[in-house]
Amino acid sequence: MPFSVIAALGNPGREYSTTRHNAGWMVIDTLAAQAKAEWKKEERFAAAHATVTFGGQSIHLLKPLTFMNNSGLPIASFLRFYRIEPSELVVMYDDIAFEPGQMRLSVGGSAAGHHGVESCLQHCGDGFVRARLGIGPKQHPSQDLASHVLGNFPAADLALFNQRIPDFLQGLTLLISRGLPAAQNFTNRKTPLP
Numbered sequence: 001m002p003f004s005v006i007a008a009l010g011n012p013g014r015e016y017s018t019t020r021h022n023a024g025w026m027v028i029d030t031l032a033a034q035a036k037a038e039w040k041k042e043e044r045f046a047a048a049h050a051t052v053t054f055g056g057q058s059i060h061l062l063k064p065l066t067f068m069n070n071s072g073l074p075i076a077s078f079l080r081f082y083r084i085e086p087s088e089l090v091v092m093y094d095d096i097a098f099e100p101g102q103m104r105l106s107v108g109g110s111a112a113g114h115h116g117v118e119s120c121l122q123h124c125g126d127g128f129v130r131a132r133l134g135i136g137p138k139q140h141p142s143q144d145l146a147s148h149v150l151g152n153f154p155a156a157d158l159a160l161f162n163q164r165i166p167d168f169l170q171g172l173t174l175l176i177s178r179g180l181p182a183a184q185n186f187t188n189r190k191t192p193l194p
Contacts, residue, residue, distance in 0.1 A: 055176025
């Protein structure tokens with residue numbers, strides 16, 4: 001089944017714009033800007049919505065505006081309204097298991113403590129593709145996870161992340177146009193992309 005929605009998890013508000021938790025928004029905003037698409041605030045879904053031609057298909061872009069922990073509610077509402085199956089959905093979000101500059105595509109598994117993913121699993125089910133964007137682990141084992149993900153990227157990490165966004169978009173293009181295995185061959189490398 002073709003993909004028709006890419007949703008990115010994040011928090012609304014300028015103060016969150018360069019935090020690690022908003023990695024998905026950084027990528028999807030770049031995708032929308034390159035397509036010259038305009039975000040429209042959809043009150044009925046509590047989300048920002050744009051439509052682009054990407055990977056040879058018409059794709060809905062979605063940014064839930066409910067804050068991270070309730071991300072699944074707007075996405076599920078959008079899917080119901082447009083009669084879209086969870087298997088046609090890609091959810092893009094930050095992951096502390098990978099270093100900045102890496103993206104992994106997968107289906108299934110636990111939320112691994114990510115509250116936004118927990119909400120998506122609760123409200124949308126487990127059929128969607130996950131585009132996990134590396135943000136790096138906590139700086140110290142004793143550091144609170146929330147303070148880590150809600151902290152801003154260090155300058156070097158942010159520069160590397162931004163440098164890799166074209167690679168992330170290439171991976172998503174392959175996912176949309178050629179399917180998950182082809183995209184995983186490009187993104188899920190043990191070493192960072194060259």
